[in-house]
Amino acid sequence: MAQLQDLPDELQLATAAHVQYIQSLDSRKDEYEYWLTEHLRLNGVYWGLTALHLLKKPEALPRDATIDFVLSCQHENGGFGAAPGHDAHMLYTVSAVQILALIDAFDELEKRGKGKAAVGKFIADLQNRETGTFAGDEWGEEDTRFLYGAFNALSLMGLLHLVDVDKAVDHIKACSNFDGGYGLTPGAESHSGQIFTCLAALSIVGRMESVEADKLGKWLSERQLPNGGLNGRPEKQEDVCYSWWVLSSLAMIDRTHWIDRNALFGFILRCQDTEKGGISDRPGNMVDVWHTLFGLTGLSLLGYPGLDDIDPVYCLPKSTTERILGSRN
């Protein structure tokens, strides 16, 4: 990694600024945007906290207040909403479980929350027992994001037995396409985000046998554009968040070397706001915590020095998944 030291200052990771940026996120209550994004609050805590762990500053957000907030979002039925008063949904339930996993607080869920069993039941009840896929909530919208989320959270809690894994795997196979990728639903165009969710779900249950690794790796590696950034689909613009969706997928099929590492480092680092912290979708744009996390996970997957290792399947630090699940492989 010697060549990184030779990079100009603006291409060094602005660790201190990023930590400060994430810490400042909850003090922006005088900004309209803070309120417009309340429906993402619990996700935001997960994004920010995971980023801080990667930056090796896990204590930068107060643990007790984090647990209090997470539990304040839980409903009687075990599911979590984005914030107190927001309806329960798979997306926030998964974030809640991930946060509790990250800060080793499942015991608090038992003591002060509704308990793992209730969370597991909420998630399992969202499986479509006919097709194997999952809905996001009681209103029934289904896609592979929810299936992955269910596998992620249930496996972290040791409750995968509550769902029909075989049916879910069959559904994922039905979402595969002729280019080796996966779509939102059967027949839908391949998309990096959905490729991540499908591959990660298959990884969690050890069912990668149907993956066409060479074909998929080819498609994924073609996401890298001349400026080093990755796009999500052919003929689309690059975006820092695909540093996660594309790269984690390549990692799951052992092909991260099929793209140019230093070119992607350069692209992600050019998207930093080195002064005020945070990472944006493209150089010169507004930063947000979502792109900040996925910029950092991209750097971590490629072994950028000084960052904690990210688990490409769970999007949690490897130290967290190893503590909970033991060493996989």
Added chain:
Amino acid sequence: MASHGIARTNRSRTEEQRQQDLDKIQKYRDLDDQIQHHVKQSNYGDPALFQLTTKLLRLNPEYYTIWNVRRRCLISGSLSKRSAGLWHSKASPSTSRSVTTKPSCAGSSPSPSAATPPAPATSPSPPKAGASGTTPDEKEEEGGDNTTTDPAEGARKEDVDDEKADVAADTAIIQSELAFTIPLLIEFPKCYWIWGYRSFLLSVCDAILPAGAARDFWVAELALDSKMLTKDRRNFHAWSYRRFIVSALESTAKTDGDASTTAKKSMTESELASICPTSAPGTTAANSRHGFWTRGGADDAARKKFLDQELELARDGLNVGPEDQSLWYYHQFLMDQVIAVGANDQEAKGLIAPHLSLADRREFLDREVTEIKDLLEDYADVKLIYEALLEYAMAYRAMGESEADTANQDEMMVWLVKLRELDPLRRGRWDDLEKSLKAR
């Protein structure tokens, strides 16, 4: 979810700007507080709550909970007579999907006072198939200010058994709801919740309207979806919605009898063709085309002809746009059909032409390779061409063509050198490719 494509500013505000933000926040939070207050009391039948959701969703259509509140308003309000039984378990936010919910304690017994509709301002006629569903109704209620009750409402209450009046009122409400989401959809075409709300409305149609009236709504949605795809062909939400509608229409067509099934299929197929003409046979459109012709039915000769035509279509595209990745994926997919024949029965089932002879396959392959080589005359520096040539040269090996293979070896190495030169970003892939070429 996140900022996309918004230029970075110095993030500092003048005092005046800060004050403006505070005012906006105040209004927004007031609205939210009022809604939360109603929700705590389960006041879903109160038309005031419905109007509040209109205001808030216009400010922030990503606020998913408010869409749910709006759904509950519809179910507990105007639509309650026929819909309450269908969705009573969803009438309060924290009820689980568990089967333990007792129908008797649904708490939504239809009383006239709970039946106040959300001001259906439109005339109660179903939308014209394929046309009117795409334009917002001019009379759409404005910002929730129009809280006056529909004049037809009083009459309806007196005559609750009048099925026709009920259908007309429900139709008007659904129409008004669809119209409400159109400007939001145009402004936020990638908002999952808006698309989800429209699907919900379609399921309401199926649940409470007579089959014909419900179907008109579905067909009108197909037209709206086409408009959305015209605005952005790559919007995967719109594609996903389209599959949802088409499969629903096809399944109802099946129950109507075989003749209409065929009619329906060809309608959707020709519609697809109109959206995804030959200029873009990659992407979602190609995916859908693929879905159509792997469904079977045709004999071997027709299937072979079809494959031939599709290859020609792809090649025509490549002749003018050899840098289009999607086109190459499509071409690759077609070639997989040629190469993979002879695989086991399980795989053969999914193929377009599962019974091609070895001679046919060789002919296809020879022709494509020759045509692709010709491309190099005009486009010597397009790396996708070399990639395809290498890919298909390897296919000869897979087909057991050892003669051709030997002759190809030198040529393949030349293409590989060219690939490395043109595409250094993916050198790791070329290293692996070289290893596999030399390993044989």
